Structure formats: structure tokens, C-alpha cells
Amino acid sequence: MTGYIFPNELEVNWGLFIVLYPYLTGLVAGAFIVSSLYHVFGVEKLKPVSRLALLAALAVLLVAPMALTSHLGQPLRALNMLWTPNPTSAMAGFGYIYSFYLIIVLLEIWFMYRKDLVQWAAEKPGWVGKMYNLLTLGAKDISPSALQTDHKVVGILAIVGIPSAAFLHGYVGFIFGAIKANPWWSTPLMPVIFLLSAIVSGIALLIIVYAASCLLRRREMDFHCLMTMNKYLWVFLIFAFVLEVLEVIHMAYEAEKKWSAVKGLITQVLPFSYFGIQLGGMLAAFFLLLAGRWKKISQSIARNLTLAAGGLVLASVLAMRFNVVIGGQLISKSLKGYAVFHVPLWEEGIIPAAGFLILPFVLLVGLVYLLPPWLDSQPEKKRRRGFERNPHRQEHGSIFKRLFPFGEH
Amino acid sequence: MKKKIPRREFLIGACKVLATGFLATGGGVGIGMKTVFARDGVMDWRKFWAGKQWVFVVDTYRCIGCGRCVMACKEENAVPLDKEVYRTWVERYVEREEGVTIESPGGGLDFPLQAPEEGKQFFVSKLCNQCQDPPCVQVCPVSATYRTEDGVVLVDNQRCVGCRYCIQACPYGTRFLHPVTHVADKCTWCYHRLVKGMRPACVTICPVGARKFGNREDSDSEVTKILEKERVRGLKPEKGTKPQVFYLGLDEVVM
Numbered sequence: 139m140t141g142y143i144f145p146n147e148l149e150v151n152w153g154l155f156i157v158l159y160p161y162l163t164g165l166v167a168g169a170f171i172v173s174s175l176y177h178v179f180g181v182e183k184l185k186p187v188s189r190l191a192l193l194a195a196l197a198v199l200l201v202a203p204m205a206l207t208s209h210l211g212q213p214l215r216a217l218n219m220l221w222t223p224n225p226t227s228a229m230a231g232f233g234y235i236y237s238f239y240l241i242i243v244l245l246e247i248w249f250m251y252r253k254d255l256v257q258w259a260a261e262k263p264g265w266v267g268k269m270y271n272l273l274t275l276g277a278k279d280i281s282p283s284a285l286q287t288d289h290k291v292v293g294i295l296a297i298v299g300i301p302s303a304a305f306l307h308g309y310v311g312f313i314f315g316a317i318k319a320n321p322w323w324s325t326p327l328m329p330v331i332f333l334l335s336a337i338v339s340g341i342a343l344l345i346i347v348y349a350a351s352c353l354l355r356r357r358e359m360d361f362h363c364l365m366t367m368n369k370y371l372w373v374f375l376i377f378a379f380v381l382e383v384l385e386v387i388h389m390a391y392e393a394e395k396k397w398s399a400v401k402g403l404i405t406q407v408l409p410f411s412y413f414g415i416q417l418g419g420m421l422a423a424f425f426l427l428l429a430g431r432w433k434k435i436s437q438s439i440a441r442n443l444t445l446a447a448g449g450l451v452l453a454s455v456l457a458m459r460f461n462v463v464i465g466g467q468l469i470s471k472s473l474k475g476y477a478v479f480h481v482p483l484w485e486e487g488i489i490p491a492a493g494f495l496i497l498p499f500v501l502l503v504g505l506v507y508l509l510p511p512w513l514d515s516q517p518e519k520k521r522r523r524g525f526e527r528n529p530h531r532q533e534h535g536s537i538f539k540r541l542f543p544f545g546e547h
Numbered sequence: 548m549k550k551k552i553p554r555r556e557f558l559i560g561a562c563k564v565l566a567t568g569f570l571a572t573g574g575g576v577g578i579g580m581k582t583v584f585a586r587d588g589v590m591d592w593r594k595f596w597a598g599k600q601w602v603f604v605v606d607t608y609r610c611i612g613c614g615r616c617v618m619a620c621k622e623e624n625a626v627p628l629d630k631e632v633y634r635t636w637v638e639r640y641v642e643r644e645e646g647v648t649i650e651s652p653g654g655g656l657d658f659p660l661q662a663p664e665e666g667k668q669f670f671v672s673k674l675c676n677q678c679q680d681p682p683c684v685q686v687c688p689v690s691a692t693y694r695t696e697d698g699v700v701l702v703d704n705q706r707c708v709g710c711r712y713c714i715q716a717c718p719y720g721t722r723f724l725h726p727v728t729h730v731a732d733k734c735t736w737c738y739h740r741l742v743k744g745m746r747p748a749c750v751t752i753c754p755v756g757a758r759k760f761g762n763r764e765d766s767d768s769e770v771t772k773i774l775e776k777e778r779v780r781g782l783k784p785e786k787g788t789k790p791q792v793f794y795l796g797l798d799e800v801v802m
Contacts, residue, residue: 142638142649144673144720148631151711151724211709211729218689218708229712230688318786319682319718471720472802474649 140406141475150467150479154491155209160310160332161459162202162498167307167333168340169195170243170299175370177296183366187348189250189511194347195340196243197502203236205494209486228313235309239302246295248275249288251509256280307336314462321396321473322403322466327385334378339455341371342423345448347502349441355512361437365430368444371451372427379420382458399473407476408465411457419454423447590742592696599697600763601736603674603747603792604770604779609757610670612637614656616749616758623737623748625727632723634734635674635749640800642667647800671801672758674749675700675721675734676781676790683713683722683733692731698791699738704730718786736760 173191176184184191207216223230248255256278259270308329314320315328345367352359386404389397404412429435430443468477483489620635621628637655641648643666652658655672662668681700684692691706692713707730714722714731725732737747745751750760761768773779773795780797781790794801 142651145631145633145636145651145654146714146720146723149723151714209710211711211724211731212707215689215706215708218706222689222706224687224690226685227688227690227712228686229710232688313712317682317686317715319716467715471718472649474647474802 141470142472143470143475143477144472147467147470147477150464150477152463152467153209153486154481154488155205155486155494157456157459157463158205158491158494159202159209160307160463161339161456162198162205162494163307163310164332164336164339164455164459165343165498166195166199166202166239166340167303167336168338168342169198169344170303170340171337172341172344172367172370174296174300174303177293178300181366183360183362185513186360186363187344187367189509189513190348190351190506191344192243192247192250193505193509193511194344194498194502196247197505198343198498199240199243200501201494201498204497205491206232208490228309228316231309232313235302235306239299239306242295242299242302246292246299247509248273249291249295252277252288253280253285254509304333308333314466319471320466320469322400322469323462325385325389327381331378331381331385334374334381335455335458337374338371338378338451341367341374342448342451342455345371345444346452349445349448351506359441361441364441364444368427368430368447371447372424372431375420375424375427375451379417379424382420383417396473399469403465403469403476404461407468408461412461412465415457416454416461419450419457423450423454426450595742596696598762598764601677601698601741601791602761602763602770602774603677603736603750604759604773604795605672605792606757606759606795607669607671607798608796609755610637610672611755611757612639612655612658612670613754614653614658615752615754616672617653617655619748619752620734623740624735626732627726630726632726632732634721634732635672637670637672638801639670640668640798642798642800669796669798670757671794671797672749673719673721673782674792675736676719676788676792677734677736679789679791680787682716682718682786682788683731686712686716688712695738697741699736699741700733701735701738702731702733704728704732707731718783718788719790 169191172184173188173195175181176188207213210216217233219230220233223233252274255270255274257280259267259274259278261267262270311329311332314323314332315325317323345364348364348367349359386400389400424447426443426447430440430447432440435443464479468479470477481488614637617633617636620626620633624634626632626634631654633654635654636651637658638649638651639655639658641650641663650658655670677694677698677700679694679698681692681694684694684700687707688710689706689708691703691708692700693703694700704725709724709729709731711724711731714724722731722733724730737745737749740747746760747758750758759770759773761770763771763774765771770793774793777795779793779795781793782797783790783802
């Protein structure tokens with residue numbers, strides 16, 4: 139604590155779970171938009187990740203409300219927000235918007251996989267086949283005209299999904315931006331800032347997830363797909379960076395009473411995570427992505443630069459969520475001092491928060507196992523450069539194949 | 548042969564049933580809000596609220612920073628004494644050439660007996676402003692916090708989900724998460740005392756009359772007379788919340 143803070147402000151009320159919540163929904167919105175770039179805007183080069191993107195969105199989407207509910211003082215009353223919502227509350231819409239979006243994503247995945255589900259139901263033996271049979275929900279018509287309808291429905295759902303994803307995340311920004319009591323949150327730019335950072339984090343997530351999946355499956359990464367993600371990430375990164383900086387520059391130029399408190403926050407309380415990780419990470423990623431598209435470098439360097447940029451963006455956006463959610467609460471409403479955030483280990487601390495960050499990936503592995511999203515026709519890599527493969531391993535195929543025998547089609 | 552109900556009739560019937568259901572529920576809720584079954588019969592809230600608008604006046608010239616109000620409040624309202632949560636607290640301002648020092652040790656319970664030697668000094672007590680346009684009521688996702696017709700913002704601790712959005716929305720830092728009940732808590736101007744015709748605990752205990760409380764609609768009350776004659780202001784008027792705690796002699800430095 140420095141300066142004077144109100145006695146009730148000693149405790150930071152919204153902790154790490156509330157940092158994670160906008161981070162997770164942001165990843166969802168961003169991943170969904172990548173999928174839509176292929177389905178709606180016809181960016182063919184993104185085809186290899188179009189289904190993976192949707193599964194990733196679903197995996198993260200399922201975890202986001204867990205973080206929120208665990209944060210409540212009375213978690214068992216969480217559904218009161220659905221049964222008895224207060225229409226004037228910016229938070230009361232969450233349940234509806236979230237449910238609507240979840241339905242859109244589930245429907246889109248179902249229509250996208252319907253043909254495969256019917257085929258797997260017929261091919262797979264035993265309970266696996268029965269499970270796929272159940273998942274078809276009895277719709278087993280895979281005549282060309284039925285598939286044509288599926289394709290159309292996926293297109294429509296993707297179109298409806300874009301504004302929904304934007305709304306889901308812009309809305310989270312509004313929850314913060316509409317709080318006049320908080321000088322660091324209160325800005326109409328907040329929903330837009332949140333949305334753009336969501337898009338960049340989602341694209342970055344897909345870059346990393348796609349690379350990891352190729353590594354596990356021993357497949358060559360589709361270089362053009364990766365470079366297309368590089369390009370989109372770079373463009374959205376520019377908008378995200380400009381808006382985040384614009385907000386602060388505007389506040390500094392107007393120099394109202396609250397500016398001294400905000401200035402102290404970013405220069406003295408959070409300088410490393412604000413300038414170092416949030417803004418520095420974005421700047422570094424900007425140059426790495428640009429360098430990755432330089433024609434004169436080899437594909438493997440370009441790939442590594444893009445991957446590094448993806449990791450940096452993921453870290454930068456997480457820092458941004460932290461700086462907004464926690465940072466905003468560190469400024470005393472007296473504008474005369476700053477609270478201190480003590481990071482606990484257990485209760486809403488590092489360990490459960492890390493769990494909520496890992497859980498989506500566990501779910502994603504399960505989803506990928508259940509609904510293999512791969513659309514590539516490239517063969518499995520026979521050998522890696524630099525060393526001779528152990529013949530014993532070759533027999534068994536990839537780690538992925540061994541772990542998930544149903545995963546390959 | 549079974550008799551078929553025509554679709555039209557069925558729909559009309561269904562609408563009637565639904566409408567009756569809604570009206571019955573609505574009526575039930577309406578009655579539930581206006582009356583309460585107390586130990587000694589039914590409380591008629593309409594009657595209690597009629598002709599009442601509570602206001603609070605803090606005379607900063609009188610406060611001596613003894614902290615009795617803070618202690619009385621904690622005891623009266625079951626706010627844990629050993630936790631840093633307060634329904635009311637007292638701040639001390641010392642203005643010197645090099646700047647202002649603000650303190651509220653233990654919420655005002657632990658001011659040292661010896662006053663600083665120099666500088667302009669004064670105490671300011673803080674509590675919920677029971678705003679006419681309360682942001683906490685606006686943001687509560689489940690309507691657990693609401694404003695009564697006689698002007699007090701209350702929390703229904705059976706309904707609150709503990710999301711703490713109201714704590715974020717309050718510009719005055721007067722709300723907190725109760726460490727025992729895990730729901731939002733705040734000053735109620737001792738509403739449980741008001742309904743029995745008593746004044747808030749902090750007002751009753753203040754030895755110097757720095758805290759005044761009364762009904763603004765009653766022209767004989769002390770607060771009405773002060774508001775009619777003196778120059779007063781509430782905290783952070785720029786937030787548009789219309790606070791109902793009025794300060795006499797409020798310095799510009801107080802936020």
C-alpha cells in the first residue's frame with residue numbers, strides 16, 4: 139500500500155479467476171473468427187485449421203464459466219443470474235449471451251461433422267460406433283443434397299457466430315468499461331480494445347495449437363496456412379496496439395484529475411507487466427511476424443519466428459487482462475494511493491488459475507480424439523532430420539496414434 | 548372416439564392458464580415485498596415509508612476522531628472486528644506545505660491520542676451515501692441490492708451471489724464482501740433500528756454530535772434545518788449518484 143486507500147480497498151475483490159475469464163472468452167472469440175475467415179470469407183489457406191479452430195473455441199468456452207462461478211462468494215446461487223436477472227445490470231446478460239454462443243458453436247460443430255459422424259457410426263466397432271451413432275442424433279441422411287444443406291447451415295451459423303463472438307467479448311469489455319467508479323476501466327474504448335486483443339490472442343492460440351498438433355502427429359505444417367495466420371495476426375495486432383496506446387495517450391493529454399492516479403499505476407505499480415509484457419510483447423511480436431514474412435529467410439526460420447510471435451502475443455494479452463482487471467482495482471477510489479495485490483497459492487491463486495489455463499487443452503485433446511479435425515492429405519513424416527529414428531518407435535507410429543488409436547482417418 | 552380440442556381453443560385456454568399463473572406469481576411477489584411477517588404481526592411497509600426520506604449529515608467541524616462510531620457500527624451490525632472491512636470509518640487529513648497526509652488506522656479505531664503538531668487538520672467520517680441513483684443497484688445482476696422507498700440501499704443476503712460487481716461500481720469504497728456470509732455488505736443506516744423508531748448506532752453514540760440523522764420531509768428535524776440553512780455538499784458530485792450524506796465544511800481535498 140502506498141499513499142492512502144479506503145480501508146475496504148485492502149482486499150482486491152476480483153482476483154486471478156476474473157483475470158482468466160476475459161482471457162479465456164477472448165481466446166474463444168479469436169479462434170472462432172479464424173474459423174469463420176475460412177467458412178464465411180473463403181480464406182482457403184486456413185482450411186487446415188478451420189475445424190481445429192472450432193474445437194479449440196469449444197474447449198476454452200467450456201472452461202470460461204468455471205473460472206467465473208468459482209469466483210462467486212455463493213457459487214450455488216450462480217443460476218439466479220438466469221432466473222432472476224436485473225435488466226439494468228451489465229453483468230446479468232452474461233448467462234444468456236454465453237448460452238446463445240455455446241449453442242451456435244455446438245450446432246456449427248455438429249453440422250460440420252455430421253457426415254463424418256454417420257460414417258464413423260457405420261465403420262467403428264463396438265461402443266465407439268454406438269457413441270458416434272448417438273451423436274448423429276438419428277440424422278443419417280448423407281445424400282449430396284443433405285450435405286449441401288449441412289454446408290449451407292454451417293455457413294449461416296458461422297455468419298451468425300461472428301457478431302455473437304464479437305458481442306460475447308465486446309460485452310465483457312463493457313462490464314469493465316461502464317464502471318464510472320474506476321478511472322482505469324471507465325472508457326467507451328474498452329469493448330473494442332477487448333475485442334481486438336481477443337482476436338489477436340485467438341489467432342496466436344491457433345498458431346501454437348496447430349504447431350503442437352503437427353508436432354504430435356509428425357505431420358509437416360502447412361506453411362501457407364501458418365503464414366496466412368501470421369498475416370492476420372499482424373494486421374489485428376496493429377489495431378489492438380494502436381487502440382490500447384490511444385486510450386492512455388488520450389487520458390494523458392486530457393490530464394484530468396484521474397490521470398495522475400493512472401500514470402502512477404502504469405509507471406510505478408505495474409511498469410513491468412504493462413510496458414514490458416503487454417506493450418513490449420506486442421511490439422516484439424509485430425517485428426517477429428514481419429520478419430517471418432520476409433522472402434529471403436528459410437521456411438523453418440519463418441515458422442519459428444511466427445511461433446515465437448504467437449507465444450509472445452498470448453503472454454502479452456494475458457498481461458493485458460491482468461493489468462486491466464487487477465490494475466484497475468489497485469488504484470484507490472480516493473485517487474490518493476495504491477493497494478497491493480497479494481497472489482495467493484490456493485484460493486483463487488496461482489495453482490487453480492494454472493489449472494483453468496491447462497484444462498482447455500486437456501478438453502481439446504479429448505475433443506480432437508472424439509472428433510478428429512484433420513483435413514490434410516499429407517503423409518506422416520518418415521524421419522526427422524538430424525537423427526535416425528528408433529525402429530521400435532516406427533512400428534508403433536506416432537505418440538499421438540498410440541495414445542489415440544481412433545484419431546486417424 | 549376421443550374428442551379433439553380445436554387448436555384455436557387450446558391456444559386460448561393455454562394463454563389464459565399462463566396469464567393467470569403470471570398474475571398470481573406477480574401478485575404474490577408484490578405482496579411479499581410490501582409486507583413482512585414479523586414477530587409481532589405484519590409490518591405494513593407502505594405505512595412505514597409514507598412521508599419519510601432519510602438523510603445523514605456529517606459535521607466535519609465537530610468530529611474528534613474518537614472512533615466510537617466505528618466500534619459501535621461493527622458491534623451493532625456483526626462486522627468482524629479483526630478484519631479490515633468497515634461499514635463506516637473515519638479519516639484524518641493533515642495538510643502541510645509538502646502535501647496532504649490521509650490516514651485511517653484501523654478504520655479510525657486506532658488514531659494516536661497525540662495530534663500532529665502542525666498543519667491544518669480535520670477528521671471526516673465516511674459511510675454509505677445511500678445515493679438516489681446508486682450505481683451498485685444498477686449493476687447488481689440479480690437485484691439483490693435495492694433502494695427502499697424511504698431512501699436506504701439494502702442488500703438481500705439470501706439473494707446476493709457474491710459476484711462483487713457492486714463493490715467495483717461504488718465510487719466511495721463503502722461496500723465489501725462480508726468475511727463470514729460471503730455476500731456483499733454495506734452500511735444500512737441501521738435499518739433494523741429505524742423500523743423500531745431508533746437512530747443509527749453511530750449517530751446515537753457520537754459524543755460530539757458530528758453525525759446527524761433524520762427525516763428530510765419532517766420540517767422540524769435537525770437535518771432539515773441544517774440542509775435549509777447551511778452550505779453542504781456530498782462526495783464526488785461529478786459521478787451523478789446524488790449522495791444523501793451531506794457534509795458540513797467539506798474540504799476540497801476530500802474524495
